[in-house]
Every structure is written in C-alpha cells, then in structure tokens.
Amino acid sequence: MAEEISKVYQPSEVESKWYARWEEAKCFQADEASDRPAYSIVIPPPNVTGVLHLGHVLNATIQDVLARRARMMGKEVLWLPGTDHAGIATQSVVEKKLRKEGKKRRDMGREAFLGEVRNWKDEHGGIIIKQLKRLGASCDWDRERYTQDEDYVKAVLEVFVKLYKDGLIYRGERMVNWCPVSQTALSDEEVIKKKSKGFLYFMRYEIVESPGEFLEIATTRPETLMGDSGVAVNPKDPRYAHLVGKHCWRPFPRKEIPIVADEHIDIEFGTGVLKVTPAHDKADYEIGQRHGLEVIDVLNPDGTLNALAGPDFEGMDRKDAREKAADKLEEMELLIKREPYENEVGYSERADVPVEPRLSLQWFLRYPSVPEATKSVADGDITFRPERWVKTYGHWMENIQDWCISRQLWWGHRIPVWYPKDRVKEIQFGELDEEEVRKLIHVGTVPPADAENWTQDEDVLDTWFSSWLWPFATMQPDTRSKFFPTTDLVTGPDIIFFWVARMIMAGYTFEEQLPFKNVFFTSLIRDARGRKLSKSLGNSPDCLILLDEYGADGVRFGLLRIAPMGSDIRYDEERMKEGRNFATKLWNAVRFRQMQTEVRAGVVPAEPGIYATDILGKLDALEDKLETAYGNYRFNDIANHLYEFFWTQFCSWYLESVKDDLGDAAAPEVKAMTLQTLDKVYRRFIMLLHPFMPHLTEELWERLGFGQEGQFLMREELAAARLPWDAAAGAEAQSRVAAIQEGTGRARNLKAEYQLGSNRSMRFVLKPANDWVAGEVGTLCLLIGASEIAIDPDYQSEKGVPAAVTALGELYMPLDGLIDIEEETKRLQKEMTKVEKELEKVDKKLANPNFVDRASTEIVDEHRQRRADWDKRLEQLREMLANLAG
RNA sequence: GCGCGGUUAGCUCAGGGGUAGAGCGCCUGCUUCACACGCAGGAUGUCACAGGUUCAAAUCCUGUAUCGCGCACCA
Numbered sequence: 001m002a003e004e005i006s007k008v009y010q011p012s013e014v015e016s017k018w019y020a021r022w023e024e025a026k027c028f029q030a031d032e033a034s035d036r037p038a039y040s041i042v043i044p045p046p047n048v049t050g051v052l053h054l055g056h057v058l059n060a061t062i063q064d065v066l067a068r069r070a071r072m073m074g075k076e077v078l079w080l081p082g083t084d085h086a087g088i089a090t091q092s093v094v095e096k097k098l099r100k101e102g103k104k105r106r107d108m109g110r111e112a113f114l115g116e117v118r119n120w121k122d123e124h125g126g127i128i129i130k131q132l133k134r135l136g137a138s139c140d141w142d143r144e145r146y147t148q149d150e151d152y153v154k155a156v157l158e159v160f161v162k163l164y165k166d167g168l169i170y171r172g173e174r175m176v177n178w179c180p181v182s183q184t185a186l187s188d189e190e191v192i193k194k195k196s197k198g199f200l201y202f203m204r205y206e207i208v209e210s211p212g213e214f215l216e217i218a219t220t221r222p223e224t225l226m227g228d229s230g231v232a233v234n235p236k237d238p239r240y241a242h243l244v245g246k247h248c249w250r251p252f253p254r255k256e257i258p259i260v261a262d263e264h265i266d267i268e269f270g271t272g273v274l275k276v277t278p279a280h281d282k283a284d285y286e287i288g289q290r291h292g293l294e295v296i297d298v299l300n301p302d303g304t305l306n307a308l309a310g311p312d313f314e315g316m317d318r319k320d321a322r323e324k325a326a327d328k329l330e331e332m333e334l335l336i337k338r339e340p341y342e343n344e345v346g347y348s349e350r351a352d353v354p355v356e357p358r359l360s361l362q363w364f365l366r367y368p369s370v371p372e373a374t375k376s377v378a379d380g381d382i383t384f385r386p387e388r389w390v391k392t393y394g395h396w397m398e399n400i401q402d403w404c405i406s407r408q409l410w411w412g413h414r415i416p417v418w419y420p421k422d423r424v425k426e427i428q429f430g431e432l433d434e435e436e437v438r439k440l441i442h443v444g445t446v447p448p449a450d451a452e453n454w455t456q457d458e459d460v461l462d463t464w465f466s467s468w469l470w471p472f473a474t475m476q477p478d479t480r481s482k483f484f485p486t487t488d489l490v491t492g493p494d495i496i497f498f499w500v501a502r503m504i505m506a507g508y509t510f511e512e513q514l515p516f517k518n519v520f521f522t523s524l525i526r527d528a529r530g531r532k533l534s535k536s537l538g539n540s541p542d543c544l545i546l547l548d549e550y551g552a553d554g555v556r557f558g559l560l561r562i563a564p565m566g567s568d569i570r571y572d573e574e575r576m577k578e579g580r581n582f583a584t585k586l587w588n589a590v591r592f593r594q595m596q597t598e599v600r601a602g603v604v605p606a607e608p609g610i611y612a613t614d615i616l617g618k619l620d621a622l623e624d625k626l627e628t629a630y631g632n633y634r635f636n637d638i639a640n641h642l643y644e645f646f647w648t649q650f651c652s653w654y655l656e657s658v659k660d661d662l663g664d665a666a667a668p669e670v671k672a673m674t675l676q677t678l679d680k681v682y683r684r685f686i687m688l689l690h691p692f693m694p695h696l697t698e699e700l701w702e703r704l705g706f707g708q709e710g711q712f713l714m715r716e717e718l719a720a721a722r723l724p725w726d727a728a729a730g731a732e733a734q735s736r737v738a739a740i741q742e743g744t745g746r747a748r749n750l751k752a753e754y755q756l757g758s759n760r761s762m763r764f765v766l767k768p769a770n771d772w773v774a775g776e777v778g779t780l781c782l783l784i785g786a787s788e789i790a791i792d793p794d795y796q797s798e799k800g801v802p803a804a805v806t807a808l809g810e811l812y813m814p815l816d817g818l819i820d821i822e823e824e825t826k827r828l829q830k831e832m833t834k835v836e837k838e839l840e841k842v843d844k845k846l847a848n849p850n851f852v853d854r855a856s857t858e859i860v861d862e863h864r865q866r867r868a869d870w871d872k873r874l875e876q877l878r879e880m881l882a883n884l885a886g
Numbered sequence: 887g888c889g890c891g892g893u894u895a896g897c898u899c900a901g902g903g904g905u906a907g908a909g910c911g912c913c914u915g916c917u918u919c920a921c922a923c924g925c926a927g928g929a930u931g932u933c934a935c936a937g938g939u940u941c942a943a944a945u946c947c948u949g950u951a952u953c954g955c956g957c958a959c960c961a
Contacts, residue, residue, distance in 0.1 A: 008923060193957095200961085219961060232961095266960075274961050281961080343960065388890060392956065395889070399957080493956090524955090554923095561909085562898075567891070568954085570898060574910060581923040592920035636900080640908075655920085745927090752915065752927040759918045759926090785918075785926085838905070845904085850941035859904055859942095866905070 005594070009580075009587035011551025015695040019133060022698075027714055028138045030078035032482040039075035040483035041067060042471050042516075043139065044491045044499070048083035048146060049090055049124035052131035052543045054525050054533055054571060055492065058563060061556045062522060062635060063490045064137050068691035069630060070487075071138075072718045078483045080474055081139035083128065085121075085148045087412035087463040088182055088190075088350050094120045094411075110410050117411050131544065136552045136694045138714070145474040147466045148413075155473040156466045157416045157445040159510065164417075164443045168366045169405070171437065173430050175282045176404050178358035180303030180318075181351035184408035185362050187462060188401060189497050191346040191355050200270065200341035203329050205231060205248040208256050215240070215248050215259070216336060218270025220343060221280070222329065223321035225250065226309040228257055229294040230276040232287055235261035237272050251334055253310050260291040282357050295359060303356060318356070361430050363406035363415060363459070369508035370400060373501065376514050382504065383518045385633050389493055396497050405462045412460030418442040419455050468502035471515040486516040493521040520633050523569045533571065546576055553693035554580035560692060561639040582643060583696050586689070589651055590700050593678055596662050605673035609661075611779070612677040613726075613733035615654040618645060619681055626688060642689055650681060653741060657779050679704070687718055740776060740783070743808035747784040750802050750813050753827060761787035762813055765795050769809035780808075800824050800884055804831075805876040825884055832877045839870040 022028065030040075041063050046056060067079040094117045095105055105113040132139065145152060163169045176185040201222050204214035215231060228250050233240040244261045264287055265274050278288030279297040288295060298309040305313040305321050312328070313321050329335035346355045374397040376382045377390055384390045406415060419427050419441055426432050427440065442448045447456065472484050485507070491500060500519060507515030526532055527539040546555050558579030562569055608616070622645045629637040660666060661674040683706050690697040690713055701713035751762060764786050768774060774791045781789055795812065797803060800821040803812045842863055845851050852860055 005920095007921065217961085221961080270961065276961095283959090283961080386891095391890070395957070496956095567899090572898070572910085575898090577923075578909070581921095584923050585921065588921035588924085590920085595920070640900085644908085651921085652925085656925095748926060749928085755915070757918095757926090758916050760916090841905075845942075848941060851904095852941085854941045855904075863904080 005591050007588065007591075009551070009584045009696065011553060011580075011583065011695065012548065014699045015134075015136065015552050018695045018698045019136060022138070022712065022714065023133075023141070025710075025712065027712055028079070028140050029142060030140050030479075030483065031076060032078075032478045034076040034482075036074060036076035038078070038483050038487075039067070039070035040078040040080070040486040041488050041490065042080045042474060042486055043082060044489075044495075045082045045084040045145075045147065045467065045470060046128050047086040047089055048126075048128075049093065049121055050083075050086070050128050052128055052135075053540055054543060054559075055522075056128070056132070057135060057543055057555065058525060058559050058569075059490055059492065059522050060132055060135055060137050061560060062520065062563070063488075064135070064556075064694070065560070065635065065691040066488055066490070067138050068694060068714060071714065072687065072690065072716060074717050074719060076482070077138075078143070078479070079137075079139045080143050080145070080483075081129070081132070081137070081141060082145035082470075082474060083125070083147070084463065084467060085146070085412065087407060087409055087460060088184065089463075090117060090121070091409050091411040092182060092350055105410065113410055134544070134547055134552060136556070138694070143474075143479070147463075147470075152466070152469075152473055153413055154445060155469055156413045156461065159469060159506075160416055160461065160465075161443055161445055162510075163365060163368065166368075168368055169363060170366070170434065171361060171363055172434070173359060173361045174364070174404070175285050175357050175359055176362055177346065177348075177355040178301070178360070179348035179351050179353070180299075180301065180356055181348065181353050182409070183301050185358075185360060185404050185406060186348060186355060187404050187464075190349045192349050193344045194347050195342055196345040196354075197340070197342050199326075199338040201326050201329075201338055202271065202336040203334050204336060205250065205275075205334070207243060207259075208247040208249055210246075215243065215273055216271040217273045217275050219275055220341060221277075221322065222325040223305070223313075223318050224277045224280045224298060225275060225325060226253060226305075226313065227277045227279050227296040227298040228275045229278060229288065229296055230257050230291060231259045232262045232265050232274045232276050232291075233259065233272060234265040234267045235263065237265070237267050239272065251329065251332055252312075253308075258291070258293070260287070260293075262287050262290060279359055280357055285357070285359065297359065299356060299358070301358075303353075361428070362404050364402040365405050365465075366402050367400055367502075367505055369505045370397060372508040373397065373504040376504065376508075382514050382516065385518065385520050389496060389519075389521055392493075393496060393501060396501060403462075405465045406457075406459040407462055408458070409460050412463060413466055415457040415459050415461060416443060416445055417457040418448055418451075419457070421453055421455050424455050464498050464502060467499055468506040469510070471503055471507065472511050484511065485514055487518065489516040489519045490522060491519070492524065494524070496521070518633075523563055523567060525569045525571050527571055541571070541573065546573075550576040550580040551583060551696075553696045554583050557582055557639060557692050560635045561643065563636050582647070583693060585647055585651065586693075586696065586700070589646075589655070590682065590704060592655070593682060593704065596675060597664075599668045599672045599675065603668045603672045605676050606667070606669040608673060608677060609670075610733035610736050610776075611654060611657045612673065613730055614737040615650060615681060616677065617730045617734055618649050619684055623684075623688065639692060642685075642692065646685060646689075650685070653737075654681075656783055657737075657740075660778055660782055682706075687713065687716060690714065736772065736776075739770075739773075739807035740780065743806040743811065744780065744783040746804040746806045747780075747786070747811055747813070750804055750811070751785065754802060754813070754815065758785055761785055763787055764789045765792050765797070765812040765814065766790070766808060767793055767795050767810040767812075769807065773808045797883065802827070803880050805873050805880075810876060810880075821884060825881065828877055828881050828884070832874065832881070835870055835874050835877065839867065839874060842867045842870060 043063060044059065063079060067077050071077045098105065098116060129144070160169065177188065177191045179186055198220055200218050200220055202216060202218050203222065204216050207213040207215060217231065231248055233244065243259050246259050247256045248259055250257050264283060265272065276284045276287050276293055278285045278293050278295045280299065296308055298305055299318065300306050303318050305316050305318065307314050313324065316324065326335060326338065347353065348355050374394065377384060377393050384393065423440055427437055442454060448454050471486050472480060475484055489500070503515050507513060524532065533540040550558065555576050556579065558575040561579070562575050622641055625641045626638055629641065658674050661670050682704055686697045686701055694714060698713045701707050707713060747764065748758065751758065751760070756762060762785065766773065766789055768791055777789045777791065780786065797812050798814065801812050801814050802824050803810060846863055846867060
C-alpha cells in the first residue's frame, strides 16, 4: 500500500479534484440567514478581460487565507468575487486590435464598436475567474458580480442622478488632463509623472515698443508658442520692471502680445520670463485668466497641431513640431541655445504618452462626505495596515480636488443626461451658463418619455465612478444586512486614491457608514533587479506555468512567506520552489505515518513521554504565535512559523527522536502513545496550515482519515482542537528535550569535525550532568548515530580523546588508533577562545557598578547566571586540555 | 521642496534597548529503510556614516549620505 504513494507530492490532480468537490458541496457559499458572526471581503474586481498576474496571485491568496481562517474560526464568511468592465483599459485593447485590422472606432460608429468590445469580452471574459479558481480562491461564485450587470448599472446611474440633484455633480469648462491617444479626459490620478530628458530652449522675443531690444525666454515646449498670448515676469524682478505693460513680438504667427507681471513667475528659473500659453498649461491658463489673455488652442484632440499653428505646422505631431519650431527659431536667429534638461512630465497611465493639458467641457464631482471619510481613517475606525498609509490618505483628502468623471469613451456607463435636440449646440459649446443648462437638460436613470426629441450625452463615466460603489452595490438587500460593512479589504497601495478613498466616501454618502473596517495594503512585487513587474519589460512570470510547476499551494506558500508588511517584494522563483518543497515535506511526513503498522486494538497508550509533551507544547506555542500574527496581518510570520514548526521541530527533532518507539521492538503501549501523539500533531497542524495550502491539507486530512464522509477540512472549526496542557510537567519535559538537542548537536559536530560520515555508528562515553540522561541513551544513539553511549561518572579518558562539554555532561568519543592530539588541542582551544570572549563580555558588564545598580534585577541575575555557565564550561574545557597535554 | 519608507551575512529579508537571526546560496560529509523537492555539520556581520541619550544602542533621538515611493512645483 505505502509503496504506491509517490515520493514527491504531485499537486495537479489533487488540486483540481478538491476544488471541484468544494464547489460541488457549496463550501464557499455564504448564508445570509446564518447565526454565526459575519466575516466579509469583497474582491478588488480585476479587469474582466484580464489575465492573472503575480499581483493578483498575492492579493487573492491573502484574501483566501483570511476567508478560510475566518471559516475555521466559526465565522459565516462571504468572499464576494467579480470583475470590472475597466473602461479605458478594455477599450484601448480593442481599439488596438481593430487598428491592426485597419479599422477605426469612429468610422465604425458607436454601436458597431460596442459590439466589437462585447465580442472581445465574451472571448476573454472570465479567464481570470478560472485562474482564480485554479489558485484555490474560495469565493462565493454564486454571487459573482460584474460592474455592467443590469442592477449594478442601475446603481451607478442612480448615484449619478442623486449627486447631480444634490448639486455635487456639475458641468464645467476646465483645464483637464487630455490623453491624445485615447482622446479622452483623465482624472489627476490617472496621470503619472515620469522623468523625461529633453532640452530647455532659450529664445528671444523682440520688444514692440523698442525695436532691437529682446526678451530672453526659456521654454521646454517651443511647439506651443503659436498659442502664446502673453509673456510674464515677476513684478519684483528689477530686470524686467521697465517692460511690464509693453509688448513683444510672438515670432510665428507674428503677433503683438502683452508683457504682464505675475507673482507666479519664479525669478530664479531660466531667464525669469515665462511665455504664457493659456490653452496648453494649467498654470498658464490661470495667469491668462488673471490678465485677460486670449486662449489660443493650437492642438487637435489627437495631439497634432491645427490651423491656428500656421501652415508650416498644421497636421504635424506635437513631438515633431517641437524640433521644427526650434529650427525655425534658429533660422530666424531667435534661438539662443538648447540646453539639455530633465523634467517631470505627466503621462497617461494607460496609453503611456504625455498628457496634454486642455481646456474642455467635462462633468465634475465635488466629493461628498469628505470630513467623515477623513476622520474615520484618522481616528482608526477604519484601520490601515501598514499604518503609514494613514498619513498618505490624510494628505490626499486634505488636498482633494474635484473629480473629472466624464470620459470621451464608448465602453462604460453612459452619462444619464439628455439634451433637447434643438438646444444641443448651445449647450455643448458652453454658450449657456450653468443655471440655464440645468433648466434645459434631463438627468435621470431612464430617458425622457419623448426620447426622440432628446440627445443623450455622448460620454461615459470614469470606471472608478462605478467601482467606488463595489462594497455595497454588489450586494442584495438581505446579503447587505448580514455582510455590510465588510470586514477586510485587501488591495494594493497604488489604488489608495483611485479606489479605497472613494469607496470610503461612497460608503458614508450612500450607506451612511464605513464600507469596511480594515484595509490591508499588499506589497508591490518587483523582479530580482527591483523593477516593477510589467508586461512590456517581459519580467512578469507566467502564473499558470508557475501554478503547474509548483502547485497552487506551493506558489501560495512561497509567495506569502516573502510577503512582508509594508515594503516591496523581490520576486524570485526560488521561493516558489521552497513552497513546493514544503508541500513535499509534509506529504512525506504523512507518508511516513501511513507506513506505520497499527497496534492491536485494546492496547492502552502509555503516558506521554518527554518528547510527546515537548512537541505538543510547541504546537500550542505555534497556535499562540499564529493567533498574534493573524491579528496583525503578518502573513509572512504565519508562514514562517508554520514552516519552522513542522520542518525543524516536528520532522527534524520529534520524528527522529521517536522512530524507535514505532518499531516492532517497541512496547505496544509506547507505540500506541506515539502514534496517538503523531496524529494529534498532524491533525492540528494540518488544520492550522489549511488556509495557506488548502488543497494539500484537504487531501491529507482525508488520507489520514480525520474527516467524516462528506465533510471537509475547510469547514472544520479550530476552536475545539486545542488540548489541555500541564505547565509544570511541560516545562520540565521541554528543558530536558532542549538539553538532549543541544547535546546531540555537539556530538554530531564531533563526528563531523573528525570527518566521520553522519551515518557511521560511533561509540561515546558520557560523564553525566544529571540523573535522568541515562534513561535517554537509546534516543541519543538514534539522534547522534551512535552504536553505544556508555554512562560513566568516573570516566578517565585516554590522552587525546575528542570530547565536548554539553548540557548533558562531558561527552567523549574514543577513536581507536585515530587520535590526533594536535588536532584535538586545536579544536578545544578554538572552543575556549569563543567561551573566553563571551565570558569577558559578561564580566565587563558585571564589573560596572552602574550596571549592577541601575539595570533591573532580572537582567543582572540573568547576567550572573550566564557568567556562571560560561565559567563552568571554561573550567571543563581547561581540564580537558590539561588532560590532553599531560 | 514636503512627506513616507529602506540601508543588518554573498543574495532576499526578519528583529527593534540587555548573548546578532531565518531562508536561499556557499563549503564538508552522507544513496541512514518518510522525504536528494532530502539528512547532518560548517564558515560568513564595524547592523550605511557621524554625533547624542542611556549602566547598556543594530534597536531611541539629531544630523549626513544613499536608494525607493508618494505629493506639490518646475516654464
């Protein structure tokens, strides 16, 4: 039977088998009618057409660990899954694909294009859901939601209408971040700053009123000079005071433009003169407003220059126009120099091109419930982990700007606003003021009754305008009453503003309460060289290959073991290997258990020995450590504690110590007790490990016969598993076992130092330091690899016999004919040097009267004890050395 | 510029006033009847630097350097 079990754990079949069984038995389903305390998480919805990357794996694994742990702690758990339509991301992908086929969305028209997007969604949608299942995610799939489900859409539109009616949503012509590739406005959060190398161009504009006099101007963007409608200097700048109020010549198209004074200008920067382009820079726009300067938009929505830029430039891309404008200035002898320059340029997150500040008519939201949302985090009603994000959040909330929520896209929730057909032009071109517009338009979740007379707003809403409702818009009323507010939110700090902050505001605004109690921010995963994982760099591993190669459990465990609180993770495939190895270790330990023959029925197990008592005590300690670590969301600690306990304490020490108690020669009572202890440890350890390695543990639970037919480990409760613990007996057993382990280490070291194979059985003599060690000789032989350990209080060793001072007493390893006095002397001297150094350190401290007076008694006593121990050890070593010499 | 984090073994990181730790890697020895995805042993540290507080500093404080990240400005 045992022979048939593979030596390595093969996860693939086991994992798919158990996942199917869990799903079939509805193990993940949350019951809103349950009496158990609720525990809930909503998944950060991945892009519906996305594929699983390592960030998802980490994030989903953490949520799964929390959900599975909560179930085992007796909670009624809802882990609500779903996907996001991801407006701009999905639309960009489909547009890119169409472009390859030579099609453009504007040529196709709205309906045809949306058809294409839906096809794409049907083709690729749900892939990531399958992949999450592959990982073992215990989501309640019956409650899976999508941001474009009918009732979800309704919720989004209702929110829009409500906020509009409350006066928080308004239309306005403002400077927005324009993405020339996607051709839509973006929110400030969607703009990422990138260092960009370019030039600072120094040029000169001639003064109109005094020909021959020039004003030197530094700019990074000569391509927009056609849109200049003024030049500004600081009013305090004496160099230019005489020019304020005069004019200079814009070289092309040639035109007189005023020279104004504005506080905003930095005297130190460049020449202290700014060319003002109100249409293409936020700050310039504001200066322009202050001084009544004309707004001249020289760019088309796609980033090419328009007719206002003049015939030389019309149709040219802004990037090419930059050099061309500089060249032209040079020809006109107006360019002084090009100076290499690096500055930060805002890029469109999605299209990865510089955004263009652009004046346009958009919908904005004045954020609601800002004070409540700020306070709840500051006061700790909502906890953030790591805590430092509290400050980042607070800072953003304090400087919050209105949110541009309209997007010039087609894929998304269309803005529920209709304009009377005969007034559309006036409204769209901003000819009417806000009040007049409000009176004319229809804002509602359904179109006006006489729809034929109305035109719906062309734009859709920012994706995040739907995501911010996720924690409650995904729940039906009965579900909501049980599971909202949710317990934990697990997400990346990169979307703290995009999503987390907005959800908190939405919670207070629409549900009058916080949407979740704790937020755990996961680490950002980087490659071994510290770079972000990204598709374009090609440094992102294929998760499915990883899952196949190391098993879902191996990947989960490996990743969590290196997931620190707060800092980034350096991803290394070696870690996955360690996870897999750990799975195999556990697999083999169970295999070992299954190879044991059972004792015959009716044998009464003996009282637990010191090894059993010790390991059970350590298991208790493990459980305590896990409790604390879970409380602090220290997943790496949990994983490491599990690993250390099982591998080192249980396999390397306990199992090795009791192998003789399992043999045929062992007393049946002792064997029964040992098997019983093994099973206690397996049973509880497997339960504790389950959230991290769900499939393997479920498999072993069944193989070991712990579960009842039709029951699952994942539905077991941990609370009942703990055993009573005799503290006094436990402490004595643990101290003896610790001494045995220390002595074993020294004996093994002796063997290794003399180049004796660890499998070679050696004979030892022990001058015992206590009266109980004689009873443990059998185990010691097993652990050390000794044929015999003779207990001899009066042992006088021959000259040069290798020896070590141990917690068990002085241990000698007589080597017939192999004695090398010189070697042994060296060895002992090395050991003595170490001890002397330690002794010196302690002595120095104890000799300091300040230390003895001021340090606490426990500390001083502990130092005295330490000195005594080192002292004794040194004395023993001296004797051995003397014996060697004599 | 403001804020946040990091700098500890070859690598990745934990620790956070009282004897410097783990995993991997490295070296040595083991086909020991659960496991070579394994077993046993070993080496390796001015805890970035400089001051300060303290009986005692890797740990607390101040400053510096350096690397990240976020925010604001940068024409």
